[in-house]
Amino acid sequence: MTADPSVRPEQAAGSDFARLSKKIADSGLMTRRPGYYTLRVGLVAALYAGGWTAFVLVGRSWWTLAVAAFLAVVFGQVALVAHDVAHRQVFRLRKASEVSGRIAGNAGIGMGYGWWQDKHTRHHANPNHEELDPDVAPDLLVWSQDQARAAKGFARVIGRWQAFLFFPLLTLEGFNLHVAGVRALADRSLKRRLLEGSLLFGHFAVYLTVLLLVLPPGMAMAFLAVHQCLFGIYLGSIFAPNHKGMPILTGKDRPDFLRRQVLTSRNVRGGWFTDIAMGGLNYQIEHHLFPSMPSPHLRKAQIIVRRYCEELGVAYLETSLITSYRQALASLHQAGAPIRGKSAPLL
Template sequence: MTTPTEAPPGPTTVPAQQGSDFARLSRRITEAGLLARKPAYYTVRFTLVGLSLAATWTGFVLLGDSWWQLALAVAMGLVFGQCALVAHDLAHRQVFRKRRASEVGGRIVGNLGIGMSYGWWMNKHTRHHANPNHEELDPDVSPDILVWSQDQAREAKGLPRFMGRHQAGLFFPLLTLEGFNLHVASARALREPHMKRRWLEGVLLYGHFVGYLVALFLVLPVGMALAFLLVHQAVFGVYLGSVFAPNHKGMPMLNGDTKPDFLRKQVLTSRNVRGGWLINTVMGGLNFQIEHHLFPNMPSPHLARAQKIVREYCAELDIPYHETGLIESWREALSHLHEVGVPIRNAPAEG
């Protein structure tokens, strides 16, 4: 049941709106002290995630030649996901105010820790935040493999057209490859001219790759090492996809003709996920996606308090504010993927 401040993700356009609505909201958030840093929280969180990563690698070495390593691969996939969420907070300067400290921490956790280029991810994610769900400007809805709107479906050729017929059913299987995709995209980005400190990025990134593979094939027989790698990277990919996809997929899409103001652009294209402390922990605070997109540098532990202010403010302005449970968020996202594939499924067979 939708409350007055909630709305289903059905609309495909967002109305244009002008004014200083976001400035007034920003003052309320600032006066509530919700942009202040939380060093104690991040000290505890970083310590726990770091200890978890150390524990899984220690367990890997001690366990040795055993098929129980596959259970450890699952655990390590989840820990890598938590490391990625830590890198996300560092990239948004939620932890440190200074860019230098954020970059150092991000490269250590991202490049060296999990094999994901901090510079590549920063470039991609910054563009996403600037224009969420924009068909031409948001790299997260680029029709590289899947299509995200019926307009994209009508224009799709090659792999996106082939995948688009049944993309809702293929979505979760494809997520098992997302961990590998992050590694490959990170390595490719080292050749991009926009990449800053590419030598440092490359040394740390390939340091991770070499260390990871050497550890696997020194400790385990070849077949078991390959099985560990596949399970670990598959869990890592599915976990990250399960955290990031519910936040925007199935929400309104924008194009060149839709120019809402900042407040409406961020609220109407984002979805919050309910669930309490467990969902907060698993999703690293990104279940408060609306608040995160409005205030990207807000520390994660403040997002729940900010939600009350943002939701009430949206109700005052009659701006739809969409929030749902995790399972329902996936149903909405997958339903959207199925619907946008209609033009492909209804098109006459080629040849």
């Protein structure tokens, strides 16, 4: 499956999205940016190599935990590059995108690229739809009060106070990515399973071997814990503001493409640092409308999209990063109310 489902949405002549799409195309914002991505990929690769070089040079010192924190951020940046590659923002051809995505995802950070691409494609097609978006499927967390009423076992225990446990649970997200990628190998529908598995287990083997060759066992475990936990927090902190706390759709509640993407997404205000830290995903509305748009164009696209939504009377939400977290946590707390037997406000 392609991770760019919106290249063929409801583009019937005269539709709201078709008119917006023409405005964006006429502005040249769908043009590829090979120079930008050459520089970005080169910098991330240099930071990746530099981080592991620093790890070896620091050696058997507790300063290695500072290197672990640095590499957690670098791994997050590699994941963001893999995200852009999957959306065909970097390469036009699918083959080049798949090869690069597997190098960055499977080999680089131990993330099952094929598993993630399939999951992310379904998310883009139906964001925040309770039955169709895997990102709001009940697991450890519940995203709606209906899910809370049906929750059982550990999910019911977590769900009571999930808003307070959300960020602590993100420390497990890095490990979850690894486990999910391995579990997906059992799915016969997964493309190139042998290659996916070889790259994944190759990453794990090299990663653990390097840790144990350079550090004593106790220090190696501490490095692994800090690195993977901070990696999970960083990734979760990037993705949480995008849709959490926004309207959840159910059943046949599927607005037209433009409204389906805009009304379930939230943008985050910020400058160049926010753009770099979040990989452009702070322009979540524009990204969902035009997934193959190169991320450096999203800021300019926002001006066009926001003005167009105002003309249509479509609600367009942009908040600060802190407010986005507050809204997401408040929504999680409200979703768990049936388990607690009350709906006490979080804030």
